[in-house]
Amino acid sequence: MSERSQPASSEEALAGVADAPNPAQAAPSEPPPSYVKLAMRNMVRKRGTSLKHFALTTVGLLGLLVGLAYLTR
Numbered sequence: 403m404s405e406r407s408q409p410a411s412s413e414e415a416l417a418g419v420a421d422a423p424n425p426a427q428a429a430p431s432e433p434p435p436s437y438v439k440l441a442m443r444n445m446v447r448k449r450g451t452s453l454k455h456f457a458l459t460t461v462g463l464l465g466l467l468v469g470l471a472y473l474t475r
Contacts, residue, residue, distance in 0.1 A: 435443075445452040
């Protein structure tokens, strides 16, 4: 029964680094970002996907409204 002093893989090594305390997070000088700010940052980072989803939503909503207007005329 020998104890390993070094991690077997690079993922284990990175996991050890991820568990280490971060000095920037230790001092809560500013509040964590809001969900809206995180969502906007994610939309900017994934611009193509966000535009595609926006276009699909717009087309679907217009189709629904036109379909309802046609059925209820």
